[in-house]
Amino acid sequence: RKHFYGYTGRTVAKFLVVVFLGIFTGLLAAGLSTADEKLITAKLSLIESLQDNGLPFSGWQTFGFHLAWSIPLLVAACCLVQFYAPAAAGGGVSLVMAYLNGNDVPDLLRGRTLIVKWLGTMCGVTAGLSLGPEAPMVHIGACVASLLAFLDFGTLFSTKTKREEKLGQLDSAQSTGEGEAIAEPWHSDADHREFVSAGAAAGIAAAFGAPIGGVLFSLEEACSHWSRRVLWRCFLAAAVATFTLAQVHPRWQGGMLSFEARTRDRAMENFDWAVQLAFFVAVSVSGGLLGAAFNVMRRCLWRVRASRSQNGLRILEVIGVALVTVSAIFLMSYHLGRCIRVPKQWQDEDGVKYGARLNCPMGQYNDVATVFMSVPAETIKRMFSLSVSVDEGSEGPEDFWACSDVNACRFTPRSLSTIAFSTPVLMALASGLSIPGGLFMPSIMTGAAFGGMVGMHLIQVLPSWWNIQPGVYALVASSAMLGGVFRSAISLVVIVVEGTSGIDFLFGIILAVVVANWVAGQLPGGKEGAYASELQREGGVTFLRPEAPHSLRQLSAGDLMAVDVVTFQPIESLDRVVEVLRKTHHNGFPVVSQQAGEGSQGRRERLEGLVLRSQLLVLLQSRAVCDGRGQPLDNTSHLQPEGIPSQRRASLDARMRSFFTRPRFRYRRSLASKPEVLDALGYPAAHTARSSADGSSCATEDGIPPCQEDLRGGFTHPPLERIPELRLQLGNGTPIPAATFSARDGHVNRDDAVVLPRDLSLDLRPFMNQAPLAIRQETSAPRAHQIFATLGLRHLCVTDHQNQLVGLITRKDLIRVEKQASRGHKGAAALALP
Amino acid sequence: RKHFYGYTGRTVAKFLVVVFLGIFTGLLAAGLSTADEKLITAKLSLIESLQDNGLPFSGWQTFGFHLAWSIPLLVAACCLVQFYAPAAAGGGVSLVMAYLNGNDVPDLLRGRTLIVKWLGTMCGVTAGLSLGPEAPMVHIGACVASLLAFLDFGTLFSTKTKREEKLGQLDSAQSTGEGEAIAEPWHSDADHREFVSAGAAAGIAAAFGAPIGGVLFSLEEACSHWSRRVLWRCFLAAAVATFTLAQVHPRWQGGMLSFEARTRDRAMENFDWAVQLAFFVAVSVSGGLLGAAFNVMRRCLWRVRASRSQNGLRILEVIGVALVTVSAIFLMSYHLGRCIRVPKQWQDEDGVKYGARLNCPMGQYNDVATVFMSVPAETIKRMFSLSVSVDEGSEGPEDFWACSDVNACRFTPRSLSTIAFSTPVLMALASGLSIPGGLFMPSIMTGAAFGGMVGMHLIQVLPSWWNIQPGVYALVASSAMLGGVFRSAISLVVIVVEGTSGIDFLFGIILAVVVANWVAGQLPGGKEGAYASELQREGGVTFLRPEAPHSLRQLSAGDLMAVDVVTFQPIESLDRVVEVLRKTHHNGFPVVSQQAGEGSQGRRERLEGLVLRSQLLVLLQSRAVCDGRGQPLDNTSHLQPEGIPSQRRASLDARMRSFFTRPRFRYRRSLASKPEVLDALGYPAAHTARSSADGSSCATEDGIPPCQEDLRGGFTHPPLERIPELRLQLGNGTPIPAATFSARDGHVNRDDAVVLPRDLSLDLRPFMNQAPLAIRQETSAPRAHQIFATLGLRHLCVTDHQNQLVGLITRKDLIRVEKQASRGHKGAAALALP
Known part of the structure; x- marks a missing residue:
């Protein structure tokens, strides 16, 4: 497994990702900066030529020209954002922070977001709004990092692992037990997060020409999870980005905002x-x-x-703000600006003009207008x-x-x-x-x-x-x-x-x-x-702070946790799994073994493990069903009667681990919690229940909490039928006749949906996390918060002293309790000073 | 509880500690730097005057003078270190790192260590050895931080809490149930660690005039546990230290090593x-x-x-190295150095001379000698x-x-x-x-x-x-x-x-x-x-890295843990507690309830809690005994028959929390694991066992593992009788006649030791940590390492799926397994590069 002087191929791939991340971020920053400068200079030249052509002091003409310049640029940027990449709006730093904190922000780090962010920033800055290109560079760096991380470096260095080429083929091959092990992704989720951290650092580094500042920004603001390795990656990416920018951009010692402070002859002492x-x-x-x-x-x-979501209003809003801004600039320039003689340096700086004349005579500039209109x-x-x-x-x-x-x-x-x-x-x-x-x-x-x-x-x-x-x-x-x-x-x-x-x-x-x-x-x-x-x-973003707020001090884990947890048995009926997945949005389910009446408290739910929604989906997708005693029911079962064959298990394991890194599924983490995914997998709603036949209504029966509102704000998802990996081919020899999925009308053909036999089950034991972290309900709430935040957990089981499950803590529970508690506790909580 | 515009007195005290830490560190750095410069300049002047007095080229005389200058200085420094403050040897950065990682390094942060460090660094640098004052500044900063943190700020701001004045009086008052609540320490252990981190930052900042570099050094090297609050404290202390140094030290923009790089007219482009x-x-x-x-x-x-420990050899070693160094300097100067004309700037720099003449004619300097002998x-x-x-x-x-x-x-x-x-x-x-x-x-x-x-x-x-x-x-x-x-x-x-x-x-x-x-x-x-x-x-220092080594990958928590854990029952007999404390060095003991034969596996040890050695010592010290059913046996028991009175419990709780922050016990954490402490508490060895009568022999009977070697290297502890708080007065009305402790001969008078009645017990339930963090034995070893390291644990219980204790993980277990595993796994483990 070792190549290249003691490094594995993966290590080299990660190194290359970081270096290229720096290079591309630097190039994008240089391009953005150059484009802004050229466009603004062009605008000023046009205004000047307009003034020179016979109408030297016509303020209204200039005003009209400026509006005609700004509004189309801004409307174009706004349309791109609203209709093509909603995640590109605003600065993006806070969303990158949310992603690094553990949130899934749909489409945040996609290629289209990168393109729109770059173009939109250029439009916004050149149109004259009071917006800067620095925060978008953080987002751009993060996008570049994410895109590079999903390149398939595995094939470059490793000869043994084979790329998962066509999911359908492989799937059928596996279900007959002949499948080869799927190539594991060459980087983990943690690696991806670290690359994004490095991208944020590179972005700030390129924006300000500040490599160390970039690293520290990533460390202080962006990263929620920090380690020495993140530090190195941030450092390398930031240094490369700054260096690239400095090489490309005309101004050495670059940074898009390379201001410099100079003092007079007698320096500050x-x-x-x-x-x-x-x-x-x-x-x-x-x-x-x-x-x-x-x-x-x-x-x-x-x-x-x-x-x-209101596209029209959003565009009108942009036009309105542009109108107000340009009017304000012109009003202030005309009424408060002064005309000042243009100094020599501004005139002959090899073609780059600086200073806006506006209402001033030749050879002078309006100082207010200059500030607002120039680079x-x-x-x-x-x-x-x-x-x-x-x-x-x-x-x-x-x-x-x-x-x-x-x-x-x-x-x-x-x-x-x-x-x-x-x-x-x-x-x-x-x-x-x-x-x-x-x-x-x-x-x-x-x-x-x-x-x-x-x-x-x-x-x-x-x-x-x-x-x-x-x-x-x-x-x-x-x-x-x-x-x-x-x-x-x-x-x-x-x-x-x-x-x-x-x-x-x-x-x-x-x-x-x-x-x-x-x-x-x-x-x-x-x-x-x-x-x-x-x-x-941001609706739906739950930002977990690294330190527990003061308001949690008097509480215990028992106050934080959600009770009425949806649990599974180690061998759970297929019906119930499909029903639960359809009716809830939860991503993790504790697995408990109910040992009736051993103690005096009635049924005992001993915590056995934790299974993730993605694992269940893979099991459903692969038709890895068994009977009520855990015997596999597909055509390989007679070979190894004691359970799922080990080769098949390894293959399923690999598919579970790579669930969110498969091509075209990378940005779709939130899709997995939609009921439509079960339709696409061939478990249509018709089978499970009457009330949830349309797949979108929420049921509150059976102790399952009502599903929450869509958390993703205005972000849209493409319809499911566009995602090919969710269109399944049926494996050979599986006993379940699955529904065929018609891509034309976008709905499951209800006729083909066959009611599944009642005794089909899923054996969760080989796949669940058999050692989920659990805390006792007496644990203090700040400690629980600390455990949750520093370990980067998503589900924290709460047990009593007999290891019986009493509750589950998720990010939402922590945020909810924090908000409740802080209502009664205003004060010094947010202050970070010592 | 709020004073000063929303800040509590404690917050203000912490703020002041950080500010004064910066000021004192800056002053110490300025003093060290100035002393070094003055002494070295004096040395050069003396050599010059020696040469001028008739014997211009007598190399041997100069050599002799230099030896006579260096050796006394070094011997003085060495004696101070060996006989007064052994913890002051070397750079000290690694020991500060070890402390911040969670080790107890005796005497590391005491006042005497600070003094010796400062004096010794001055001697070492001025004597001409190739040693610098920068790393010692880290240690000095850490010492200053620790000393300031133990100042009693509590009385400054809080009027309600009362200082624990004389422990003996309070103890007797409490044992009769009349005691007031003891003042809690105004800062926690975590605060103390953060102050020390800030001290390290301030030290580097003062040494190099680099406030941000100091913060980053503390972050990258020193701190094992990092948070935003640490960042702020480091930042403040480092800035204040640099500012103070710059104000005091003649060279503005200071730093003891304020080198500056200058380029020629055509700068590097x-x-x-x-x-x-x-x-x-x-x-x-x-x-x-x-x-x-x-x-x-x-x-x-x-x-x-x-x-x-070999004092004589250590002094000889210093003399030998001084001899070799001075000889080498002179040999190289005479044979490889060149005489160069002294430039104008060196001569008239307002009295500060630079350049050593040695064998050169007037107006010239020997360049090799200059490098080795000058500032x-x-x-x-x-x-x-x-x-x-x-x-x-x-x-x-x-x-x-x-x-x-x-x-x-x-x-x-x-x-x-x-x-x-x-x-x-x-x-x-x-x-x-x-x-x-x-x-x-x-x-x-x-x-x-x-x-x-x-x-x-x-x-x-x-x-x-x-x-x-x-x-x-x-x-x-x-x-x-x-x-x-x-x-x-x-x-x-x-x-x-x-x-x-x-x-x-x-x-x-x-x-x-x-x-x-x-x-x-x-x-x-x-x-x-x-x-x-x-x-x-360093022997005995267990440095736990924040990231799990690769070698742990194939292991599980079951492989890491120590089995045969020494446990206690919730109500444990006094005999056994005393015996266990005497025979082991452990600091934490799981509390288990043995429910005989409920399942099929014989006795079941369900994990109920975790009790610390310091808590047990407080219980022993306070004579808080009960009978076998948990009924208190002191004279207050008839008042509240259902257990220990709540007021007394709160008082005991406060004493347990402040155990290691009491005056004169602050630097003595390691003492608590010595058997002598039990003698001092009035539970002499004569009572418990025949084999351990001398208190230092190690017994392996009863499943208690043998006690380990003294972990503290060559550091010495003062005899126990010098620590007044361990000399106890007997509480009124307690039924145990305790041994009197004679300070004269340093031994317990065996005649007074009375065999305690057999049915005395300690009720651990109100005091133990009722929700210790436990992981399942199936947890992967890297995960266990991560949990242990990021949460800063000292004891991590390992349980099976029925919450029965199967083992315990401590720092030593992790280090031991790491070492074992890395023997078979050489390679890329230590490399931090991405």
Whole structure:
């Protein structure tokens, strides 16, 4: 099994996945960044040429042109999202977090989502909305990772294992006992999760040119399950992504947002930091408040937004926001912007133009319009360099102090304050739309404008020995704003440090992030960062925090668990299995042996194991039935009368393990809990019950809890008949005549559905997890939470002291109890500070 | 319970601990760094004045002086370590890791260890051995954290809880049922571990001026249990430590090793990196090999070293190594060093002299002697700046290309290669001595010398458009050497980046660390980094890795567990408890209820709970006895006949929880497993058995496994009679006449030992953990390992499907099986790369 100097083929394959993940993510980031720049530059050139052609000051024409530019782009992005890849909306970071936490988010990591995310982000950013491309890069990296992980590396390196070529053929071969062992997938679910973590790291790394920041972001925010191996994978992917981007993108030391902070001749020294400490703290507090205010505003807007399924309303919403944003930009530019002489550097930067003229005479630019319309990364870079005089080289540094003269500064304080207080509103409007786009970049811009404004005011007030540097204030306020919005800590610090290439400002950045985090945490509406509130908004996503909330303290596992658990016997009748699978959405079923009346408490349900829905589906699909005593009923039974033949068992085992990694079933985890899957497997509803004949109504009889609402929000699934592996061919010699499935009308031909004989059973013993983790019901609830979260469980059995099953804890139970308990317990629960 | 705007007093206390931890660690680092610099400068001045006084070239005199300087310092350090604080030897990082992993390392975090560590590190570094002060800073930070955590913050903020003042008084009060509830400790064991993690982060942060690097180091290497809260605490402590150091220490942007990499006028560009990639890879490979070779050499030397308890030999060893080191330095300086003109900057750096003259004429310096004798941090800084011409400003950059002329370079290639290949040997000699000192600094110096040599050779060979910069090569090789020695990844990168303030070289550093790690991992002896091999060397330390080794794959929990577990009944006879505690070292005992012959398998031992040794000791100490049916036998029993009164139970509970945090018992966890503790509690050996009368012999009768060897290596414990809380006063009214304990002769007066009546029992039910985590014996071994490691367990019960106890898994079992299994399984197990 060893090749390549002690590495197995799988190890090499995983290594290659990580390297190529970095390369592709870097290339996609470079492409996105270049496309944005080119398109925005083209827009500005067009506006300029429009103005030059006879109508120099026609604001309405320019306004109309801008609308005609923005709205089609946004509508295109919105249509792509609504009709082709709904999972691509928004930033995507919180959904990636949810996936890594253990949720199944349908279509989150598919190829189409990747394409739409990339195109939509390009449209959203170039259209001029206050959205950034950084958070989408996290999602893009995660998609790339998932797609690469599903490549079939197995065939590249291993000669023994054979690819599962056509499922139907193999299935019939197996049911006659002749089948070869199915190739196991070359990576496990855990590997897949780790690749996605690495993809998130690579995305952030490419977005900011911050490899270490990317790793830490993945670690602090994205990953729920962390190990040393994840660290290595994230590290490698992030480094490769940054390197690739740096090689491809014209600006070395890349990052799409490669801002840089520069100081004047007299750099910030120890003494200056100490003297200005109060100002920095004040700026950080304000930045944190601004971030928290944005979060509150955003949450309020969520209430009035169109729901995901209303396509028309969603498109109208995008058009409306575009209208409002462009109008606001033009109004502010005309009424609050100032015309400033264009500095030399902006003119002759090898073709790349910067600065929007709008209503200004030739050779000048409108500073507000420039901020909103030009390439945002360039704007941020210039804000962070506010401390440097405009025309470097040509004029001495003493010219800098003339910043009270408007021509010597790039932006006036009035414009900066306009930007600082309008961008959060525009950002809040834009951030819930049905187009891709993130919050990093506008948050940084808000903070930079605010800090720059404060710094410029301070310069005018204080004597020159204070050595006030507005660029440093802009940097500090940006960090604070990020801290207030995202409530991250160390990853933000590193991202900003790496992004600005400025380790000299480390203390300011740390101060800003810590203070802003603390301030935002004190506010009533600021307990949660942007990601946490997004996660709360997602219906059906259950995000399990790694640490148990305080509210669980007084409870025990018995309070957490769900009682009335649906259980199976070790040898369970086929009827009941089909019925339970059809009527419930549960994914795991404890297997108990009922030993009647041994003790005094009546029937005893001793926990024997745990069987998964996917395992049951494979058993049903393979027709691995037996009689009531566990004797196999297919044509191989006479060979080994003591149970299922071992070869067949191994084959079934492999099929169970690879259930969710088969081609075309990869993104369809949620399908397995639909009743239609049983139709497709040839166990039509007609057989089991009268009430559930249509397969979608929910029954509450027989102690089975009612099935829950569809958890997937507005995501649509293709009809089942498009999934070929669910269309079964009947195995040779199986005694059950299965229903034929007609792909034309999309329904089971009820005529062919034959009532199955009553004594058919499934033998669960060889396949169930014979040692499921169980805790005693006296266990404290925080401990149960810890066990559940740190081990990444999905089902945790609760037993009494005689190993009898008394309940089952799932993610939903934990979340439900947390919510109930936290209603009565407001306070310091969410605060992460020591 | 809430004070201070929603924070409890405990939260504020924890916050203060973290802040003061940072401040004190920063101050200690500043003091250490300053003392080292002053002493080394004084040494150089003395040597210079010695040479000036008439005998300019007397090498023997200088040699003698250097010996007379070094040996007393080293002997002093060695004596302090051997006779006062043995835990202070070496770097200490691996022991801190072991502590955080869950081991009890006696005296590791005491005040005396802190003092000796600080003094000893100062002596070792100034004496000229190849040892650095960085790793000791980790230990120092951890000690500071532990000491601060044991301060009694509780009384500062909480008015209700009362401090446990005198244990004896309280004990008698409680045994009469009148006792108030004992104040719970204001922090838990987990908090203490988190403070120590933060201390390690602060130590590294102060050592390198790298706050983020410190956090990552703590995360990647030190912490075994990681959470978001640990991250915050580490972050805060590291930032405060760096800030404090920067304020106090003369060099801003501090770090004791504040090296900086500078490039020539034409900086390294994208193109240069690509062109020189092959060279950088080659340098990284060599650096990794060098690091691995050092590790192998070090491990070989361990075999011939004196054992820890041989004080005389240990001192002789230190003297011998000092002799060898000083001789080697002088031999190399005289025979391989070159005399080079002292550049201007070295002369007039406001009093700080740099450069050792030795055998050179006035105005020149011997380059080899300079490297070995001067302040190491200064040397490294100069090596990293090799690319810059010697006399900046006065001569143009073109002068740099004259580096083939020896006077234009600071160090000749010959000297650098001498240093690069001799330092690892000297470092290996010095690193196992009985003095404090770490490996970071000499590793960096080795790498810097090697890389600088390669770069200078390349300059001479290649044309100038290659833009070879020896300083960059030195930086890359240093990173590679660190990667080869320590096998860390991301933390090293960040430490080097922050330390050098050079984010421009990020790619080179990442490349070096990754390549060196990989290369070192391929070598037969290089599977383990310096810390891992140190941990293996420590006797009695069981380091549980977070991920299960491959070798466990084929096993199940049944193979891991220890059978023949010593168990107790829910109501257990006092005799048996005392006997078991005396004869075993176990710390946890499952409580089982034996229900005779209910099934067919004879006696059934159903798992009911788990009781800890400390809980039993508290019960014994408090004389909380009962009769065979659970009725309390002390004078309060007539009040509440149904069991132990609830007030008393709460008091006992609090005492059990605070058992290891009481004053003067904090560092004495290992004492609780000694038989002497039972003597001290008044249950002398005379009572229980004939064979164990001396309390130290091991009995194997009664199914109790033989007690293991003392696990603590050479650490000594003070005799028990010095620990006042173990000297008990007898509670009023208890029916047991206890033995009096005589502090004079240190032995129990056997005459007073009275044989206890046979029917006395302890009721364990109210105190035992009623819901211990148990797994089924069919659970796979990697899963069991994961459960054990991620949940931080100490005892994991193994049951069958009827909840009957079949075994117990402890750390030792896991380590034992791992070792057994890995003997038959050599290979890729230890490799962390993806």
